[in-house]
Amino acid sequence: MAYLKVSGTKIVDQNNKEVILRGAGLGGWLNMENFISGYPGCEFQIRAALAEVVGKDKSEFFFDKFLEYFFQDADAAFFKSLGLNCIRIPFNYRHFEDDMNPRVLKPEGFKHLDRVITLCANHGIYTILDLHTAPGGQNTDWHADAGTHIANFWNHKDFQDRTVWLWEELAKHYVGNTWIAGYNPLNEPTDPYHTRVIDFYDRVYSTIRKVDPHHALFLDGNTFASDFSHFGDAHKRWENCAYSIHDYSVYGFPAAPEPYVSGEDQRRRMRRSYERKREWMDARGLCVWNGEWGPVYARREYDGQRTEAINEERYRVLRDQLDIYNKDRLSWSIWTYKDIGYQGMVYVNRETPYMTLFRDFLAQKQRLAIDAWGADDSQVRHIYQPLIDLITKEVPSEYQNLYPFPVWKLESRVGRLARNILVSEFFVKPWAEHFRGKSVEELDVIARSFSFENCLHRDGLNKILTDNASLVAE
Ligand SMILES: O[C@@H]1[C@@H](O)[C@H](O[C@@H]2CO[C@@H](O[C@@H]3CO[C@@H](O)[C@H](O)[C@H]3O)[C@H](O)[C@H]2O)OC[C@H]1O
Numbered sequence: 001m002a003y004l005k006v007s008g009t010k011i012v013d014q015n016n017k018e019v020i021l022r023g024a025g026l027g028g029w030l031n032m033e034n035f036i037s038g039y040p041g042c043e044f045q046i047r048a049a050l051a052e053v054v055g056k057d058k059s060e061f062f063f064d065k066f067l068e069y070f071f072q073d074a075d076a077a078f079f080k081s082l083g084l085n086c087i088r089i090p091f092n093y094r095h096f097e098d099d100m101n102p103r104v105l106k107p108e109g110f111k112h113l114d115r116v117i118t119l120c121a122n123h124g125i126y127t128i129l130d131l132h133t134a135p136g137g138q139n140t141d142w143h144a145d146a147g148t149h150i151a152n153f154w155n156h157k158d159f160q161d162r163t164v165w166l167w168e169e170l171a172k173h174y175v176g177n178t179w180i181a182g183y184n185p186l187n188e189p190t191d192p193y194h195t196r197v198i199d200f201y202d203r204v205y206s207t208i209r210k211v212d213p214h215h216a217l218f219l220d221g222n223t224f225a226s227d228f229s230h231f232g233d234a235h236k237r238w239e240n241c242a243y244s245i246h247d248y249s250v251y252g253f254p255a256a257p258e259p260y261v262s263g264e265d266q267r268r269r270m271r272r273s274y275e276r277k278r279e280w281m282d283a284r285g286l287c288v289w290n291g292e293w294g295p296v297y298a299r300r301e302y303d304g305q306r307t308e309a310i311n312e313e314r315y316r317v318l319r320d321q322l323d324i325y326n327k328d329r330l331s332w333s334i335w336t337y338k339d340i341g342y343q344g345m346v347y348v349n350r351e352t353p354y355m356t357l358f359r360d361f362l363a364q365k366q367r368l369a370i371d372a373w374g375a376d377d378s379q380v381r382h383i384y385q386p387l388i389d390l391i392t393k394e395v396p397s398e399y400q401n402l403y404p405f406p407v408w409k410l411e412s413r414v415g416r417l418a419r420n421i422l423v424s425e426f427f428v429k430p431w432a433e434h435f436r437g438k439s440v441e442e443l444d445v446i447a448r449s450f451s452f453e454n455c456l457h458r459d460g461l462n463k464i465l466t467d468n469a470s471l472v473a474e
Contacts, residue, residue: 001178003214004126006242006287011181011216011331020331021126021181022469023079023086024345025292027336029070030091030113031132033143035371036339037066037450038358040427042145043092043133049432054443061440065447067112070338073119074452078346079337080123082462083469086181087120088291088333089113090132092145093166099135102162105169121179128218128333129170130184130291135159139190139224140404142372142420149417154191160200164207171212182216183208184244184291189222192403194230197222205238218289220244221277223404225291228280235286242331244291245277252295252317254376260313262320270317271324290332293321296343296374297458301350302366315460322468334465338455342374345462346455353442354449357434361427370424372416380419388414 002014010018028036032043039046051059079087096109117127136159137146144151153159167185174180185204191197201219208217217240221228225246235241249270251260260266278288295317298310325332334345340355340362341347348355355362369377377384388411391400400410408416435443448454 003178004181004216006216006240009281009285009287010329011242011287011289018329019085020329021086021128021289022332022465023084023088023125024334024337025088025090025130026071026116026338027090028339029067029116030089030095031143031145032092033373034424035342035373036336036344038340038354038362038365039431040365040370040424041421042142042147044094044145045147045425045428046431049428050435052429053432053436054438058438058440058443062435062443062447065444066450069448069451071116071119072452073122075338075346076116076119076123076125078452079120080125082345082466084465085124085469086126086128086331086333087116087337088128088130088184089116090130090143090187092133093131093135093163094133094145096166096169097135097162102135103165110173117174117177117180121177126179126181128181128184128291129174130187130218131163131167132187134163134186138186139188140408141188141224141416143187147421147425149413149421151190151192154189154193154196160203163200164203167204168207168211171208171215175212175214180215182218182242184218184220186220188220188224188246190224190404191222194222194227198231198234201234202237205241215240217241218244218291220246220291221280224407226277226407228277231280235284242287242289243278243281244289245274246292247274247277247290247321248293249273249295249317249321252314253374254296255374260317262316267320270320274321274324288328288330290325290330292335293332294318294334294336294343297341297461299341301363302376311460315464318461318464322464326468326471338450344458345465346452346457348449349454349456352449352454353446357446358431361431361434365427368419368423369415370419370427372412372420375415375419377415377419384414384418387418 004011004013004019011021013019027033034040096106120127132143133145134153136152136156137144138153139151140149189197219241225244250256281288295314297314298307300307303310336343338344338346367379369375369380
């Protein structure tokens with residue numbers, strides 16, 4: 001087998017035959033995320049807190065088991081059975097490099113990544129390696145695992161140097177693997193100047209190319225993979241590259257402006273938002289990959305009788321998005337494969353040891369809206385509204401829209417900082433306390449909650465994905 005490569009607007013195989021990559025992201029695995037696995041704050045915080053409560057060895061054991069159970073052969077077999085052919089694998093740089101020991105590769109970092117790439121390959125599934133978390137944090141959100149909203153990656157050259165170094169090491173390791181469809185060097189950059197991201201891509205491109213001339217690169221646009229407007233002629237310096245948008249539709253979230261009925265205006269707005277993200281590529285005949293998209297879903301325990309109706313609406317959004325993508329023969333990767341029940345194609349059963357251990361805690365997190373993703377802040381809005389009012393009243397309007405505006409409006413900025421960073425920090429230790437006194441065997445059982453056999457399937461979502469995976473002939 002030979003490498004996939006980018007040819008004009010298409011991804012092709014060795015016979016120049018078009019390959020449309022359709023699949024999902026393995027979110028919350030090698031880069032754990034709060035709403036995906038149920039903890040508050042960031043991964044580095046909960047890892048430290050758990051080590052304090054159960055000790056370093058037991059804590060490492062738990063996380064290693066979590067990684068093992070989260071994706072196994074049964075997951076790959078199921079994924080393939082849906083007709084999907086590609087998994088985007090987000091990972092955290094901390095698996096490969098310790099902040100206290102920079103530029104020293106941790107060989108153990110490859111253990112699970114190699115394992116899952118091989119599992120996928122055995123089932124004929126391509127993988128795309130996505131550096132979701134870079135030193136210093138390349139974006140302003142929780143998934144950059146920096147614990148702050150300042151994306152310091154852009155302010156310190158050394159963070160960038162270390163990331164270039166890491167990609168060189170990764171490319172050396174994976175250069176011969178043809179089941180890897182390509183490298184996605186940086187998830188969702190948010191560079192307020194819009195120029196440093198291009199300089200960084202120049203550097204990472206030439207460093208990877210020195211050791212690996214084969215694999216395609218999938219480059220995210222700035223501002224959460226939505227904005228290529230400052231990229232100019234940069235593509236002329238980069239070969240074998242696809243450009244990645246993240247196409248979350250506002251209609252797929254609780255904050256939608258109105259119920260989604262698939263009306264003409266709504267579909268136009270959905271399409272327009274997608275087209276805007278890919279304008280730069282379309283003007284130049286470049287290849288587009290939709291690296292993240294997809295609605296979130298209602299849960300009976302929180303949304304009660306409205307659950308089915310809300311989810312039908314979300315499936316409508318999903319179908320209409322796929323309609324657009326099919327017409328464009330777009331490659332896509334829906335977010336996300338597995339979680340605890342908000343967005344995943346499969347999700348951990350509520351009766352498992354992990355979910356019963358955290359039942360009350362998760363309900364509290366939900367009530368306080370301390371995860372930002374799709375947050376429903378209706379029960380705590382009155383607490384934060386005075387802060388929004390104060391800024392609105394005291395700060396001249398021309399200074400109210402701080403970057404990453406317009407993705408972050410004033411309300412979402414206050415929510416992100418006050419709830420998702422500040423309040424959630426106070427719940428990190430209480431999360432870890434749930435594990436106090438647990439034996440190694442008990443930790444194993446809790447981690448096993450994430451295995452395929454302990455998961456339920458979101459059949460409505462999976463059916464729509466399968467139907468559409470076969471709609472566009474390769
Ligand atoms: O790890 C993922 C993460 O990659 C993803 O990040 C969010 C992507 O969406 C951003 O906002 C959207 C930007 O485009 C507009 O059109 C949408 O309406 C917005 O929702 C958001 O700020 C990022 O954090 O999200 C899920 C994580 O699990």
